[in-house]
Amino acid sequence: MRSLMLAIVLAASPVAAFADSLDPSPEQLPNAIKVKGPRPKSNPEVITPAATSLPAELDGLQAPAPLALPTTPSQVRIVDYRPLKLNEAERLIEVNSPQLKAIASQVEQAKSNLRAQISAWYPTLNLNTSGFPSRDFGSRTTNYKNTLATLNNPNYQNTYKESQIYGAGVSLKLNWDLINPQRVPQIAAARDQFEKAKNQYLISLRELRLQAATAYFSLQNSDDQVRIGKSAVQSSSVSLRDARARLQAGVATKLDVMEAETQLARDQQKLTDGMLQQALARRELARLLDLPQNVTPTAADPSTLLGVWQPSLQESIVAAYAFREELSNLILDVSIANSNANNALGNIQPTLSVFGNSGWDKRFDDGIGSGSENLAYNVETINKEIGLNLKWNLFDGGRSAAQARQQRQLATENTYKFSSQRDQIRYDVEQSYYTLQAQIRNLITTSRQVLSTRESLRLARLRFQAGVGTQRNVVDSQRDATTAEVEYSNAVSKYNTNVAQLRRRTGLDQVLRCTPTKLPALPPNKDSITEVPVIPVPTTSPCLVQAVSR
DSSP: OHHHHHHHHHTOOOOSOSOGGGOOOGGGOOOHHHHHOSSOOOOGGGSOOOOOSOOGGGTTOOOOOTTOOOOSGGGTSOOEEEEEOHHHHHHHHHHHOHHHHHHHHHHHHHHHHHHHHHGGGSOEEEEEESOTTEEEEOOOOOBOOOOHHHHHOTTOOOBEEEOEEEEEEEEEEEEEEEEOTTHHHHHHHHHHHHHHHHHHHHHHHHHHHHHHHHHHHHHHHHHHHHHHHHHHHHHHHHHHHHHHHHHHHTSSOHHHHHHHHHHHHHHHHHHHHHHHHHHHHHHHHHHHHTOOTTEEEEEOSOSOOOOEEOSOHHHHHHHHHHHOHHHHHHHHHHHHHHHHHHHHHGGGSOEEEEEEEEEEEEEEEOOEEESSOOOOEEEEEEEEEEEEEEEOOOOOTTHHHHHHHHHHHHHHHHHHHHHHHHHHHHHHHHHHHHHHHHHHHHHHHHHHHHHHHHHHHHHHHHHHHHTSSOHHHHHHHHHHHHHHHHHHHHHHHHHHHHHHHHHHHHOOOOEEOOOOOOOOSSOOOOOTTTOOOOOOOOOOOGGGGGGGGO
């Protein structure tokens, strides 16, 4: 432990300046539009791409189907406790995360929308048919003349007709906008939306990696809490055993035994709380990784320091400004608002288009009738038309101008949001950096506390066994030792979390790995005096203990 802390102190020197050219005086700060461009494009090379498949050692940990829903207890019963390393957890969240898959779907949706808007540059061609073919059943007409002359004329015949008309019609229409003032701003806005979607994917990927690392460190911390709790219970059990033995020998009092029993109960409660946090941390990691319903992950890596953060505070801030996609998205929001303003003004600008129509229609009828009328006919029509259409909304009551003004105001609002986001990014980096520096000091002090309290507990127990100390000294020393172990474990977890946060918030990965401690191949010998089994507290009805408060 001492060699590890020494490595942290010696390796804390900063690297060379990251961006000296971007360190002008406050009144000469460069404009973000000039630095990133008026329409910055997403750069996927600034971050390692997300994994798309799982290696063989992670076989069987694929996420269940998106719409899968267990219906029986056996489907959610845990049958596999799978040890995972930190890099395996990060890979699993990249492959399994439904949130990342949803963001990837949004990128494809934005791409499809951009392609739909680009189609405005192309002509449209419509084919319509009317009666292709059709058949029209006609009516029957009978003509009766009841005059006397008609009745006396033997050559007169009543007339009737029956018709069936067959026909077909086809029309082909072409339209092509030569001048459309709304076309370019609509395509520009769709392209910016596409870039925003790609940036959001990178933001979500970095955030998911941070969530996976944070959950993994929390699981490691909970494992340490369980380990510390078991060690405390063992130590309290030894103290209770010694107190009872000394009471039987007549060299201790009942008060010493009661104090030992109280400390054992306190340590058992700490162990119970640690087991609770361990169970919750495992399931939290399983939720983030979207593991199968019958699998619970465990931490395969021990709780060790990730390393030393190399860049200085100023380098970290400048790197965050350069790599954070949130700032690029706000610039794109300004561009989108300006494009929407131009689109609104396009409502009162002229639109010129060329059109062409071509049609063919044919009707024929085989007339069936009697008398002097012959109703049969055959008609075919072909027409062609080409020309220009002009559309100009000369006055709309000021609606388009007001909408354009609203979008310009929205662009101004997004510039203020950029300023707020810039300040927030710097504060986040400074918060993580200052907290990291504090955790370095906490690691040094808590490691010293662990060593000193362990030695104090050993001496207090020896003094009590020799009859020159009291059980109260043992209890106090043991409580101090347990508290120091907990604080050191929390300091390691917070330190690693802050390193992961700096990675996420700056886009840098300049972490100097700590020199691994050389440990003996064989574990240390166990002391038969202090090595006692930890008996778990049974889970019974809480109604059995209600008489304690009476």
